[in-house]
Amino acid sequence: MTESTHHADQSDGLADQRAGSGIVVLTAAMQLLHMNRQATELAKKINAAEQAGSAARSAHGVLPTALTELCGEIIKALHVRTEAKDWEQFELKRVSGDPSQPILLRGFGLPDRAGVEHARLVVTMEELGRRQSLNTDHAREKFQLTNREQAVVEHLAKGWTNKEIANALLITEQTVKEHIKHIMRKTTATTRTGILVQIFNS
Numbered sequence: 001m002t003e004s005t006h007h008a009d010q011s012d013g014l015a016d017q018r019a020g021s022g023i024v025v026l027t028a029a030m031q032l033l034h035m036n037r038q039a040t041e042l043a044k045k046i047n048a049a050e051q052a053g054s055a056a057r058s059a060h061g062v063l064p065t066a067l068t069e070l071c072g073e074i075i076k077a078l079h080v081r082t083e084a085k086d087w088e089q090f091e092l093k094r095v096s097g098d099p100s101q102p103i104l105l106r107g108f109g110l111p112d113r114a115g116v117e118h119a120r121l122v123v124t125m126e127e128l129g130r131r132q133s134l135n136t137d138h139a140r141e142k143f144q145l146t147n148r149e150q151a152v153v154e155h156l157a158k159g160w161t162n163k164e165i166a167n168a169l170l171i172t173e174q175t176v177k178e179h180i181k182h183i184m185r186k187t188t189a190t191t192r193t194g195i196l197v198q199i200f201n202s
Contacts, residue, residue: 022125023035023122023123023124024036024039024067024125026120027119027120028075028116032063035062042097042103042125042127043067045103046067046097049096049098066094070092074092074109075116075121078119081111082111086111087108087109093107095200099158099159101127101128102157102200103127104125104127104197105125108121110122136150139198143183143187143198144186145186149182151169152169152176152179152180152183153183153195156196162176162177180192183195187199
């Protein structure tokens with residue numbers, strides 16, 4: 001690698017981190033209005049991860065299932081949160097893609113006085129860098145998680161169900177639920193996704 005290409009690589013990497021967010025804007029009818037280059041790249045990664053998880057699933061065009069499901073939740077929320085100010089402190093989040101390099105999706109609505117059908121959906125996508133992808137050791141110290149709770153978090157990040165986690169850890173589903181309850185209390189999260197957001201941002 002020559003000196004100049006090495007520098008170019010480094011500055012590209014920095015630019016990527018700064019311009020890191022993918023942005024997708026859709027109508028309430030799920031018509032795509034805008035999708036920046038970063039979002040297109042990240043959507044490809046999520047699609048690849050989703051298809052790897054289930055070979056039978058056919059490609060959903062450009063938009064990954066995780067994204068379309070999140071948009072569905074935004075549309076539901078728009079029926080309740082009809083004013084722009086209702087969205088100032090509120091966003092829907094989910095983590096998807098490959099667990100070794102998860103992608104955080106944050107979604108919110110831009111309501112329109114003319115009704116939900118005129119609203120816009122905005123989703124930002126950002127890669128939770130590999131470095132922090134599953135930095136559960138740091139999270140364990142920060143949130144005082146037990147070894148078992150840390151193992152539960154690692155499986156949650158793979159998108160596993162309580163039943164799958166129970167089977168993997170040879171415990172009952174009820175015990176998994178108890179662990180998740182404790183983890184929620186420790187991370188002040190109210191949902192499974194919330195736990196992951198806390199852990200990844202820790």
